[in-house]
Amino acid sequence: MQTYRLLHFFALISVAFVSGCAMVASAATPGDTRDPGSAIVDAPAGSVRGTSEGEVAAYKGIPYAAPPVGEARWQPPRPAVRWDDVRDATAFGPACYQPTVPGAANGIYYEDVGAMSEDCLSLNVWTPKDAGNAPVFVWIHGGALVSGASSFEMYDGARLAKQGVVVVSINYRLGVLGFLAHPELSAESPEGISGNYGLMDQIAALRWIEQNIAAFGGNPDNVTIAGESAGALSVMWLMTSPEARGLFDKAIMESAYMISSPALKEAQNGHPSAESMGTWLQGQLDAPDLAALRDMEPGALVNRATRAGFLTWSTVDGKLIPHQIAETFDRGEQAPVPVLAGFNSGEIRSLRRLLPPAPATKAAYEEKIREQYGDVAEVFLALYPSDNVDESMLAATRDALYGWTAERLARKQTILGENAYLYLFDHGYPAADKAGLHAFHASEIPYVFGTIHDTAPNWPSIPRKAEERELSDAMMQYWTSFARGGAPRARGQVDWPAYGPDANFMVFDTVPQTGKQLLGTRYALNEAVVCRRRAAGDQPWHWNTGVASPPVPPKVEGCQ
Template identity: 80%
Template sequence: MPNIRHFVSLLLAFGGAALALQPAMALAGPAAETVVEAPAGTVEGVAGNGIASFKGIPYAAPPTGDLRWQPPVEPARWDGVRDASEFGPACYQPTVPGAANSIYHEELGPMSEDCLSLNIWAPEHASNAPVLVWIHGGALVSGASSFDMYDGSRLARQGVVVVSINYRLGALGFLAHPGLSAESPQDISGNYGLMDQIAALRWIESNISAFGGNPQNVTIAGESAGALSVMWLMTAPPARGLFDKAIMQSAYMISSPALKEAEHGHVSAEAMGTWLQEQLDAPDLAAMREMAPGELVNRAARAGYLIWSTVDGKLIPNQIAETFDRGAQAPVPVLAGFNSGEIRSLRRLLPPAPATSSGYEAKIREAYGDLAEVFLALYPADTIDESMLAATRDALYGWTAERLARKQTLLGQDGFLYLFDHGYPEADKAGLHAFHASEIPYVFGTIHETAPNWPKIPRNAQERELSDAMLQYWATFARDGQPRAHGQPDWPAYGAQAAFMVFDETPQTGTRLMGTRYALNEAVVCRRRAAGDQPWHWNVGIASPPLPPRAEGCQ
């Protein structure tokens, strides 16, 4: 197996109602019980200040025992009134020494395989309101829908029904294995976490109207691995028709292993599963199903098992980049963007820096060949650290965001592109200007409900005004596909001008965000795809193997 332990350690660390265009308001005041009778069953949540919340609602049966590594099963309708005042357990994920020191660390509470639940925040008396479904990040290894930062109350005050979901993670959520494929009528395995997300969307389609939501106006949204999940859902035939718009924050259009064959520098997903079985000293699948879930996920992580989606030809027919090139993705409006300081909090994605500028330049020339001059002009040798941060950011996140906007525009759909470039004193002092995920609390309006180690956001009018603007842009996009905010610039669609919005001290519009940086990364990925023996992910800059020669159709 490839040497991926350094990357695994990083992944585990961060793990039509009327819609008012108005500033978000603080939530306070008494709460009371509220009861909703939905097709799935009757639930009792909590209401206050015009918002009703319902938490820990199961959308699938517990995937335990023989249901471990099986597609999710619809739960039976429950009898009586189900208490929905508390979040459900988090899905199992590794416990990592030192993780409590990460800026992304947040206490999970109980973990369980019985974790396939969702949470709903709805305006009281809502009817036919737009629905926004949040898929949490965490590198497909960690995270939960219960994090304080994901509280949907303020977004709901904009007239949106907000839903957040849990899904299976790590080896329990994405293991492919020849034995599992043999059990499947479609001869596929892996992607169980993605199947969970689709099951949640089906539950929403059947039940959300009882909570005031419009099942015909659903926006799927996520950040990092959540945004990666949104891209997969845009390419997955079983998800077609379950959503109407998509938001992708810091998505990364990386390559994935094929189910049965070695492709693009990846061993097959089934081979990875067989390898993991050996690392777990398990004689067969039955033994793996009998392992305690906590032991399984921790041993898998220590062994260096890296979590991927699987191109299985059915749920995920092709590489994401190929599906978007074919125009076979979901024809829906998209909102996509990235942060200027993505890698400042993800430095383990970077290889050790060369000691000298001449060493850096030599490595780039060796790796990039005829594209080296362009690369060095964009990411020069006289600022090695900043160049490495920018090159990896652009290859993973910047290229992906602009590609999403471009490809949807070619489909005749609106694409809205953004750059989050906002800093504040505590983040900037720590060298974390506009770091990975730092836009999330501004989108949710939870700028003072972040994780304990998160650089503290000042309690002043300027920060609240920026957050109010962003949550309004996101909410109006969920309503009608046109992001707008009270007293702020209109957000132009990407279109022929390659328009975008930058969020710094205030929202401002611009054009041609990536420019040559996009063209360079498009050329690199094109050559790797044509050669078929190199992945495209964080093998960037001095970490890049020698690029394949120019191929037909590539620059």
């Protein structure tokens, strides 16, 4: 478990940072069962009463699955029972259980999630006035698969909905309650698998949307799934899962990371098996069996598991998730849909504890890189030189996690014959830049949602200036036009070219601008390193880059 404990150190760091009237319809459209003159929708799941927010109506806290409590803990989500009365949908549902991390309230990502419950499988819908057959934008929140909630102010969908899309945000099970694999759970499963319950929740939410969203004015045949960080990781898993096929038509991934994950029953790629991690946790919690784990109070279970060192991973189980993400995309077996993907230039500036300690001298840095990277060390040092070790370490980890992933998504989807749109978010503003957080991880989100003045309490304050709102308006238009028809466009802004053979991309700084060859050699280096690790079969690929890298395996056929 030594590797497991080392990985846990970095995962906990990630948790600490990421935790943290009436609507009038002029005419009913086919499938639109909203009551004209009221904020009531009669959906197949049941009638709901929401709130009017001017041009938009909001419906919050709608259950999309039954509560996963008692014997249903660590089971696939079950359909919610249709309710008979009009259900109040004016407030967000409780957040899914997540750990209480000391000091997290001081982080820039912290936002109080409020009440927590295992009965947390709910979603929220923002729908524009007179919507009919509108594109649907489904948001999956980030938080390292252990924290976060759809209720965060930054995710408010009202401004996006004014662009003519129906916006949906979802909660899903997190941490040990959402991703525990265990031999007893696998034995209970008709398919012999366990883990990935949070991912199953996301699929259940998409099925609910398919069955109900027309009642809110949305088109179930034009659904875009979108997410940031762990939300974008979730989108990638959904693109690889046969169970999610056909439930969405486009995908947006902001700061995704195509890391390796444990296999269900065997140690692979430097990970212990997911089931062995579950058995290990059972011992750490002094639980004689699965029944004892199910009897534990959920808040205590989540906190004890976190303190014990439980890592939250998706599991490659061979069925819900057939292969590692990288392998599925190499096989060309991912969902054949248009994608929009990108990353931020300052990703790691707000996640510095993901970095290992810096070597004491330039010479020590170079020596370590040469020791670990062997025949590709000089390429690494040319790209990430020792003249500024701090900046090089920030850039190397950013590129290995987020940059390589974004460009790989664009490349692989282009090979598949689908349009792909690549971006770099490089926008800074005084409060962020002063704090050394230029274009930090997740800083694009309030621009995408139009919530630039509704961020978390410790978020660097975005100036109330016209140019900030103009950038946000442009990004909202690009994102929603992509959701509408698969091509991102914005009024008065440069057209965003597909990645294509020229490796086109968009830079979002003060104004959007286009470019070519975003990563170049940096992509080739990371692709070669991951290829070798995959071929060796005994090394994971994630944030173990630069001076934190194990010795890179030697070159083999098929890898550079």
